[in-house]
Amino acid sequence: MQTDPPPPPPKPAQTPATHAPPARHQPVGVEIAGLTKSFGPQTVLTGITLSIRPGEIFTIMGPSGSGKSVLLRQIAGLDLPTAGTIRINGLDPARPATRDHFALALVFQAGALFNSLTVFDNLALHPLEHRLDNRAGIRARVLRALKILSLENAARKYPSELSGGMKKRVAIARALVMEPQILLYDEPTSELDPVMAATITEIIATLRQEYQVTSIVVSHDRDLALTISDRVAILMRGELRALETPGGLRALTDPEITDFLNPKIDLAQPRYQKMEAL
Numbered sequence: 001m002q003t004d005p006p007p008p009p010p011k012p013a014q015t016p017a018t019h020a021p022p023a024r025h026q027p028v029g030v031e032i033a034g035l036t037k038s039f040g041p042q043t044v045l046t047g048i049t050l051s052i053r054p055g056e057i058f059t060i061m062g063p064s065g066s067g068k069s070v071l072l073r074q075i076a077g078l079d080l081p082t083a084g085t086i087r088i089n090g091l092d093p094a095r096p097a098t099r100d101h102f103a104l105a106l107v108f109q110a111g112a113l114f115n116s117l118t119v120f121d122n123l124a125l126h127p128l129e130h131r132l133d134n135r136a137g138i139r140a141r142v143l144r145a146l147k148i149l150s151l152e153n154a155a156r157k158y159p160s161e162l163s164g165g166m167k168k169r170v171a172i173a174r175a176l177v178m179e180p181q182i183l184l185y186d187e188p189t190s191e192l193d194p195v196m197a198a199t200i201t202e203i204i205a206t207l208r209q210e211y212q213v214t215s216i217v218v219s220h221d222r223d224l225a226l227t228i229s230d231r232v233a234i235l236m237r238g239e240l241r242a243l244e245t246p247g248g249l250r251a252l253t254d255p256e257i258t259d260f261l262n263p264k265i266d267l268a269q270p271r272y273q274k275m276e277a278l
């Protein structure tokens with residue numbers, strides 16, 4: 001006589017996810033008022049006043065040496081203004097206690113990776129040093145950041161074994177382990193081929209969309225600025241020359257700005273000869 005098959009054994013209790021997504025934080029806004037920065041006799045930023053809204057992608061463009069990186073370092077609180085103020089959600093970014101209120105991360109232009117550490121250890125170093133979490137929590141953060149940036153196979157590699165595009169992604173992943181509410185990028189697409197630059201641009205837009213992270217991007221990549229930015233600031237010789245949406249930027253007629261955005265190559269009157277005449 002046939003008997004019914006025995007009932008299946010009870011399923012083991014579901015294990016809790018080890019890679020739970022980071023808690024959604026409130027994005028943060030930045031208010032800059034009358035910011036001036038001098039190094040000795042050289043004034044590098046002059047009277048910059050602007051607001052960056054919570055959750056926006058705000059791009060800062062300008063020629064080399066116009067003060068973009070200096071401005072970003074000021075927003076990150078790494079350097080003090082000579083005059084004027086910067087407030088992030090009303091707090092001074094240069095005060096250490098401010099960091100208890102929101103997480104800020106900076107993606108450095110050259111990546112600033114430690115060559116003697118693997119990618120995994122580069123990502124884990126800062127959270128370990130600052131005890132942002134216990135070891136298991138930090139490991140989960142690092143694995144999550146590597147996954148988001150498709151770097152799982154690079155975890156055991158050293159920076160010297162990575163391509164330029166991978167290094168940029170590692171630098172972004174390293175910022176992500178901080179679970180930032182405000183993310184600052186310094187030239188994230190420089191020195192990359194056009195396809196990798198587009199990839200990084202897409203990553204910046206995706207991170208903003210998924211985590212509502214306020215994103216400040218220093219770049220002179222026109223494609224990046226005009227495709228993913230909510231607003232673009234143009235800095236020239238340390239002054240804020242324009243603050244526009246991408247559409248507004250395309251409509252500007254100031255010759256210095258249009259020449260910066262769309263430089264025409266003119267072999268009849270080459271720039272280097274004009275420069276020599278200066």
Ligand SMILES: Nc1ncnc2c1ncn2[C@@H]1O[C@H](COP(=O)(O)OP(=O)(O)O)[C@@H](O)[C@H]1O
Pocket residue numbers: 039044062063064065066067068069070071
């Ligand atoms: N720590 C510093 N000491 C002295 N001068 C600096 C310092 N940092 C930047 N500068 C000067 O400030 C100007 C703007 O630099 P920077 O913000 O790096 O330009 P960029 O727009 O290319 O990022 C440059 O003339 C640079 O030499």
Ligand SMILES: [Mg+2]
Pocket residue numbers: 068069070109186
């Ligand atoms: Mg710079």
